[in-house]
Structures are given as structure tokens and as C-alpha cells.
Amino acid sequence: MDDPKQIPAQIVLQMAPDPATSSDDRGGAGIDLAVAFDYLDMVRSRLWLALSVPVLLVAIAFGYLHYTTPKYESSSQLQIQLKPMRVSGVDTSTYDPMASGGSAQNYSDSVNTEIELMQTPEVLNGAFEMLNLAADPEFVVGNPVGVLASNLTIAQKRRTFLITVAYRSTDPQKAARIANALGDLYVQNYQERKREVAGGGMDRLSEQLESIAKARDEAQIALSEFKSKHAVMDLDYERELRAKRISALTETLITAEIEERAAQDTVDTITEWHTQGHVGAVVELLSNPFATTFRQEQLRMQMDLPELLRTYGREHSKVQTQEAIIANLRKAIDDEIESSLVGLRLKAEGRAKGRQVVTDAIKAIEAELVALDAFSSDYSRLKDTYSAAETAYRKVIARLSDMKISTHTDDFEGNDFLRVVRRAVPNLSPVSPRRTRTLALALILGVGLGAGGCIFLGLLDTSVKDQDEVVRCFGDTVVLGSLPAIAEGESELVAVEKPLSLLAEAFRGIRTSLSLCLAGRNERCFAVTSSEPGGGKTTVALNLAIALAREKPRVLLLECDMRRPRLRNLLGDALPVDAAVGVSKVLIGDCELRDVVGHLEGLPNLDIALCGPVPPNPAELMSSDRFHQVLAAAKEVYDYVILDSPPLLHVADAAILAGAGVPLLFVVRLFRTTRHDLRLAKERLHTIQAKCAGLLINNAEVPKRNRYGYYRYGRYYRKGYGAGHGYGYGYGEDAPKATDGGLADGGSSGGRSAR
16 A cells, blocks of 8 residues: 655645735735734743733732731811012011012912921921820831921922822821821911011011101201202203203294395395396396386386387487486386395394304303203202102001001901911821732733743844744755654654654655655755754754655665764664764774664664764764765665764864765754854855755744644644544544554555655
């Protein structure tokens, strides 16, 4: 009966969703969902830490709540009045430190001042003595006033003028009593301070009143004597009066200058026109009625003269008489023009004299102002001194009257600056500790610290976690298959002892993948190596040789790790060979390869050559001609030659094998091989120009949540669920045993699977 059909592990891996698939192909979850699963893996792999931290913090919280004495808080409220009674004198800061302006900042400063005054040692000592707290056990140890202050809280309620006085104690009745006592005591203390301020201020004002009155009288006498000496009633009035006179005279002066200039311009114009013979224009400008009449008559007779000359001739008496009249009229016009010019000149001279008079008057007034300025500073000083003394005197009299009224008033409630508006009552609900909040906070903090610690430790772990990282590092190198982890206590000879297990099936898949990769290539010799010890290379080499031997070709497994050989420990009594002989003896020429090989029961096609005695110079043996001869002879006899070689990064043996042309099967153990080691191995392979036949991913089943669908079936295989899931036969330890000593592949006693 033929073996059932084997599905290569590499092919089965492709049935799962590709981790590199875009987020659009997976419904938008994409990388964010993968990262979230990674963080979840970090927490699940360290679940003990994630659970122990919150349990520890909750236990500490329970202990704290159990051993802590509960405290109760009671509070009273005091109100700050917006209109404090002012009892100050001239200097507000001197007589009333509590008085303030109307601004919000000043009110806030006043409230803060009162809060600080409530917590002074004087107030606390007074409350301590008034309540007789010396016998209270709470105040016996340490500083009693310090204990009182440590449990006291005084604060302003936001956006109000209310002050809350709160006190905490193990007794709710005592907390209310102390809160009320502190409020009452401070109000009483404030009223006493207020009366003291009023009384002290009145005494000081009385002392200052006499000196202020004397200074005022002296200033008044000095001012009066100054006015009498300089004959002035009020210097400011005198200045204002002279300024008005100067203003009026200046207007008169301007008018006189304008009229003088106009008269002179008229005289000059008439003289110039008359000289040039423009008599008509001059007469028109002067507006002289006689000159105008004479001018009209002259023009009329001149118009009649040409007619008379034609009629009578020039020698006629009428013509001569007409000419004589015209000459007389011309002379009369000239006389009138001259007379008008004389009048205009006299008028211009009068305007000039008036202008000079006004100018002299202005200069005299200015001289008077200069004389006033000479003693104006003395006058201003005397006047200001008297005004300041009078103002101070009136203020002192007014404040003194207010203070007398306040001193004789016993009830301050109507004008009080500070008063109690709500008294404290016992509060039976403890404010410390709060059980629910403390436990919830401990739980939340524990969960956060536990998960954060797991993630932090996970981020510190630089080991390779999945196949994607290996593929990204090695690039085009093919992944032949992935191997799940071997359970703790389970034998590493799974291909022999449990041929139907998931791990054995994985090796069969690797065998098939290897056969497919080598199709058409003449490669039948491989060296199995890893980057560091503990990668599982020896287990992989042994089980891969067993899987290859089940296909009935001849397979040789050479243990070339001559520094830390492990095959003897893995096989034990299953391989009956002499430990005194092995590959090391063959390489030094003491025996032949056929003399050191052994066989496992039920696998006659598999020859295993152990290391034998550990040589002192394994690298020299691996690079010797004898090794190349032995290897060449083995290739001629066997279909597959598997070499278990040392780690690549620690010793040079694997590099020597690669230099000899032996392809490497590189084993990467997830969750142990670090990214740094992986990069170094890649660089080492590139440096020695080694041929890497493929990658084998070991320990791929950790953690239990995998991204590769093939390995998700592992838990079902181990439990015996299902009957092969379409593979044609069942898995699990409950499957029927093989008839050929448990070594048959897939329960078959004969036949060969298709390569």
C-alpha cells in the first residue's frame, strides 16, 4: 500500500492569510490589528506578571484600608463683605491694613490675607486652649498645634467671597466642633483687631490734628501778607485780566495797521495815476463830488468845442471863451485832487500814531506780567501749602468723627467685614480612606503597570518572532518549511517515535519541499547549521534524515559538529555503534566510513556516523583533503548526505564546509535567535559566498496564537480531533500504530511516495 499523499509545508503555509497583505484586502484592519496582536502576545507570554502586579496592588490596598483609621471632615463657611467699614485716617495703609480698593484684585488679596491670618499660630493656639484639646489623645504626641494645622484646610470657594474652614479628625463630632470653634474664634479676633485699629487710629489722629491746624493757620497768614505786600487779590485773576487786555489791544493794533496800510496805498496809487495823466481814474477812485461834477462838465464842453471850431473858427470869442472854461475846470479838478490827497495823507498819519499808541500799551502790560511772574512761584508755593493743609485738616476731622462713632458702637454685624454664614455639622461619611476609589485605583494601576511591564519586557526582547522577519533579512532565500515547538519532556526523535504527530508531518513537508526545490539539480549533500547554539540544528538534521530515509533512498547522516556532539545523547541505545570510533577517526585515517556507520531499527536505508572522540583540532580536520575524499566517496554511494555542522557564528567549521561547496540548510529558531545574530549570519554567508539551499523555521508554534493557518490545527491534531482535514488520514497519538515497528510513514508498511 502506497504512502498517503504528503502536502509540502511551504504549500500549506500559503493557505493562510499573507501577513504582508494590504489593509484594503483585509477589510481595513491591516497593520494596526497585527500590532495589537503583537502587544497582546507580549502580555499573554508573561501572563504571570500581568496578573501578579494587580493582585499585589489590590492586596496592598486591602491592607491599607484595613489598618488605616478612617477620618471624617466637617466644614464651616465665612463670608467676606464687599463693603468693609473704613476707619482709616489720611494714610490708609497706616491705620487700616484691612481696607482695600474696589478692584477684584484687591478683594482677592484681602481674602488671601484673611486665609493666612486664620492659620497663624496665635489663632491655632487660641483654639487649642479654648477647646481644651490638651487631654485629647489625638494631640498628645508630637506638636499639638502642628497636628491641628496639618488637619486644617482653609480655602476660598471659587468665584465667591466665601471662605471654607474644614477640619479632619477620627471623630466626626470633634471635627465639627473644631471647625466651628476656629471660625468663631477668628471672627471674634477680627472684631477685636478692628476695635484696636479704630482706637489706635483715633489717638494718632487727635495728635496730628493740632499740628495740622497750626500749619494751616501759618500758611494762611503768610499768604495774606504776600497779597498785601504786592497789592494783589489773586495772582491768577491778575494774570487772566492782563491777558484779556493784551488780547483786545492786539486786535486793535492789527486793525490800525491794516487801515494805515490801506490809506498809504491809496495815496501812492492816486499820486502815480495823477502824474501819468489818468485824471478820470483818479476822480473815480477819490469819489469827490466836486471833482466828479467838474470832470463831467469838462467832458461835455470838450465834446462841444469841435463843433464851435467848425462854425466860428479859433479866433471867435465863443471858441476862446469855451477853451478858457475848460482850462478853469481842469484847474479846479487838480485842486480837488490835491485837497483829497492831503486828507488821505493826514488819515494815514493818524492811523500810524494810533498804532504806536496801541503798541506802547501792549508793551506796558507785558512789563506788568513780567513783574507778576517774578513772585508767582512764591505765591503758588504759599497757596499750595495752604490748600494742602486745609485738605488734610478736613480729612482728619471727618475720619475722627467716623472713628468716634465706630468706637461707641458694640454691634458690628451691619458693617462687618467677616462673619460666619454656615456652621459645621458632623459628617458621618469618612473622607479618608475611600474604599471604592482606592480599590479601583489599585486595580487600574495594577493592570496598567502589569500590561506595561509585559510590553516593556517584550520590547526589550530582540529575538525574531515570525517568519516575515527572517524572509526580510535573507531576501530571496526560499523557506523550505516551518517546525512547531517540541513540547517540554517530549523526545526529539519524533520522526521515529511519533510518525503521525504534527512535527513529523512538518518534516515530511520539508522533505517534499526540498525534493521540489532540487528537481533538475544535482545537489544531494547539505550541511545543517544555525547562527548560534540551541537553534535545534541537530534535531532538524536527524529528523530530516529520517524523513528522507522513509522514501527508500540511501541517506547518510554525518555528525560534523566535533566540538559539542549531541547525536549520541539523542539516539542513546537506539544506535548500537562503538563510541570509540566515529567521523574523527575516519578523518585521521584510523578507519573507513563504512566501519563507523550505524542503523536505527526499522530504517535500514539511513546510515548514521557519529562524531566519535572529540578531536583537539576539528577545523583542521574539516579542511583536510581526507575530509573532501570521504565526502566525495559518500556522495557516490548515498542518495542524500546530511551533515550536522557547528553554528555559523561561533566557529569556522560551517564556513569551511560552505567553502568546500556544500550547500547550507540554515535553521532559525524563533523566539531565541536575535535580529542581530540573524544579520551577522547573513553577512557571514555573503562574505564566504556560501550557497544557502533554504531556510528552516524552528519553534514556529510559539506563541499559541499564530498568523499561519497551518499551525492553528496543531492543537486539534494533538487532541485527536478530526480525521485528517482532507489529507486522507488522521493525526494524533490515538491513531492506529504502524505494523512495521512504529517506523512506517503514515501507517504504511511499504511503498514509496511520489517525489
